Amino acid sequence: MIEELIPAPASAAHTFLDSESAVQALFPEEAAVVARAVPKRRQEYAGVRMCARRAMNALGVPPVALVPGRRGAPRWPAGLVGSMTHCAGYRAAVVGHVRDYRGLGVDAEPNEPLGDGLLEYVSLPQERVRIRALAVFAPEVHWDRLLFSAKESVFKVWYPLTERELGFEDADIRIDPEAGTFTAHVLAVPAEGPDGEHLKVMEGRWLCRDGLVVTAVALRRTHPGDAVRY
Structure with missing residues (x-):
């Protein structure tokens, strides 16, 4: 998967x-x-x-x-x-x-709804509006769980590069239900150095299958001259 x-x-x-x-x-x-x-x-x-x-x-x-x-x-x-x-x-x-x-x-999660009150904790008001619309579009996907998973994938890219916390309120996720993609607009202060600009907007992909929702973010190096940190 x-x-x-x-x-x-x-x-x-x-x-x-x-x-x-x-x-x-x-x-x-x-x-x-x-x-x-x-x-x-x-x-x-x-x-x-x-x-x-x-x-x-x-x-x-x-x-x-x-x-x-x-x-x-x-x-x-x-x-x-x-x-x-x-x-x-x-x-x-x-x-x-x-x-x-x-x-x-x-990140992988069971395709099940989040527990009571958790959506409000992990999402922004505008994200909740979108989640409700997505639930009408494709009720077989638990979009609240998918939103949570997408934020986890974003955090796993952000933290190793910045060594700074990223709260659930610091990323605004837009999910494309037909393309199987999502876009994360990071609202936190950008990282310093060569990675800063690349962390403002992250593109990801998702799928729902076999009782799971799975999300991924791959932050590619687009130029041969990009600084490489070991």
Whole structure:
């Protein structure tokens, strides 16, 4: 699924299954992070790292430990950018070279409505108006959940480049229900440096299938002379 949203040269991998072998394959420093976690949490953690290493292998990158840093963002090897996501019954990761991408963000959620009161918390008034219209257009998609997922994907691109928080109120998302795309207008103060302009407006893609909504943002490098940070 995820590979449909971020095509080559990025590499993606996903799984619908958990396995104890993925837990046993964790690097010692990874295993230490979830040593006290319940089995379900360990399997999620291990499964998504298994996907990440499969994606890295497709790029010719050897397996390494992927330990979470601040805000839980994985620490990728030098020269790579990537993103991981997991929800009930699905784990996925996407990885690319920094020469090709400034940032990558993916998120998967169950195609179910958000809990009571959560839409008001994660959305802007104008977004709620659009969500109501989309629900009439295609009621089989839970657009409130898709909106949440899109903001998560945007955050996963924003945070590694800025190391600054981005609140739900800081991104205005417009979803195109026919094209399977969305546009995020970031309302927060832009980042400084070469990434600032690129973070003001981000384009993403989405799909709804197999009981899931999945979103992705790929911030490509458009010019060979773009600054590359390792």
